[in-house]
Amino acid sequence: MDLRLSDSDEAFRAELRAWLTRALPELDSPPARDDWPARVRYDTDWQRRLFDAGYAGMSWPTEYGGRDASPTEQLLFLEETTQAQAPYVGVNFVGNLHAGPTLIAEGTDEQKAAHLPRILRGDEVWCQCFSEPGAGSDLAGLRARAVRDGDDYVVNGQKIWCSFGHVGEFGELLVRTDPDASKHRGISWLILAMDSAGIEVRPIETLLGSSEFSEVFFDEVRVPVVNRVGAENDGWRVTNVTLSFERGTAFVGEMVDARRLADELRPLVHDATDRHELGHVLAQLDALWALTMRNVTQASHGTPGPGALMFKLAYSEARDRLGELSMRVLGRDAFDVHDYRVEERLRTLSIPIAAGTSQIQRNIIGERLLGLPKEKSWE
């Protein structure tokens, strides 16, 4: 057990650092938060630069143009790019980290050829259409209906919390294709062209005042059957396949930012109570960094441990403590959302909710790791 990087990992880091030193000064300054056309240009331009330099698709297999990097290299890539304050993955998130890996695992040759190279080069932006007003934590309870009509599915229903729904050209869409089957067994996974007739996209105004999320309404939207990924009614399994691509690195960028924010608070903390709280937060963030190392190591060995299921809950709590401490330390300086520390406090309120609430995380830990029985079902 050690924390020492191998020579080849050190070499990877050095080469990446050198490239970032050259590449970052060539970028324009980041666009305004609400200027979505500019944000799409900025983020996809960055994706193209990563592609040209051989850093696109870090986790993707080489046969699909990826780098097939080890989990440790993926960790270093995220650590170094975040530390250098390189652009975030931004609008490329769904395509690179979710839809792309799903197509790699489950797509047909045609589907892969049509989308994977374009995602990797930043030519194609994807969004996610999973959640519904009635299907949040209970995602498998989704009701958007797809009915077969010749070579098409006809989709009706509503999606919500669609990441990048208003800028995506394609969406990963979960629909119910068999309303009579048990809820996990009647779902299919479709590639949705967002310019199809009958789609209406309405951006959601979050408590930050704007967002990357939309509601998407479907009125008799035709999706070709050839756009289905995986077998009909096998969409729940297809969705979960994507999770197996996770190599313990999902929160690396978040962690680097959180530790930077916590370190920046040091000189501002004078009150003894706040000092203790900051000490606790620093200890927690350091420990979560160590837990990331552990999760990445175990992912490399193909033997994920308990930390993989625990990380999000623990990070949510640590990040909330950091956010509250920031607000207390900033005092009346905390009333301007242009201050990134305040904006971060607001943004991070979503962390205990998105991608599995902390309550759902505790159920998962209790049931899968501790072996506790499920609560009585109400269905």
Add this chain to the structure above:
Amino acid sequence: MNFDLSEDQRALQEGIRRLCEGRFDMTRVRSGFDTSVWTELADTGVFSLRADGFGWADVSLTFQELGRALVPGPLVWSHLAHGVVDGVVGGLERPRRGEPAIVEHPGDLDALAVIDDAGVALVRPADLDPGAPLTWPLDPLTPMQRIAELPAGEPIGDARLATAWRQAGAVLTAAYEVGMAQACVERATAYALEREQFGRPIGSFQAVKHLLADLAVRAEVARAAVDAAACTLDDPETGDVRRAVSGAKVLAGEAALGNAKGALQVYGGMGFTWEVDVHLYLKRAWVLNTAFGAPAAHADALVS
């Protein structure tokens, strides 16, 4: 980077766990520390691990297992002192002038190590004034004696040794605490599966399940911190020793205390009895939180 247990480390962990299960069951643990405990641990090599070529990460894993089993005694001090002085060694930070010293396991010591900023000194138990034993020590497995004034003792090392012992002592104490925290998760989970109310195991209720999930996460995060601190002691270039040590002591202390209290809650009325072991974990956590720097002091150190 390979931040997971090696094959050898798994074998070591398994070996110590089996030793504890076979030789230190709760009946024996509840009878407290005596020389036979020390001898048995010494024969197994627990105190000589470093001299035998093992690293701090290995020692830390060993102490996690000892803590899980709540093996009593001045184990951390005896490990630190190995090779310097033989036998059962206790220890403490020298109290500020005019303040009494609380010496643990006073009747069992061959020597008492006293640390201050100047270095480490060794006091012979015969030179201690008899003081006043605490007739009802908070932790029944850690007998204590209040001594008005500690003798200066014989210096055995300078400030560098004091720093080294403080850091390693904090890590090993934290390791022991993480083991305690993990034991509380295991015991409370087992009880939640067995205890039924409203016709179901109480562990099926989300209110209880979520509490247990929080205990499990607290132990696992603290374990990562302790392992990282031990690895950093082994290879200081890979991190910041001071920061790693303090972080481990903060989180392990919180985990031992928080998980003992959480387990007590899961056990309900039984948790309030002498019969159920949880109170022994809780009381030890309070004691250990005062050793090698309180969590609050380490939290403070992390900010400065």
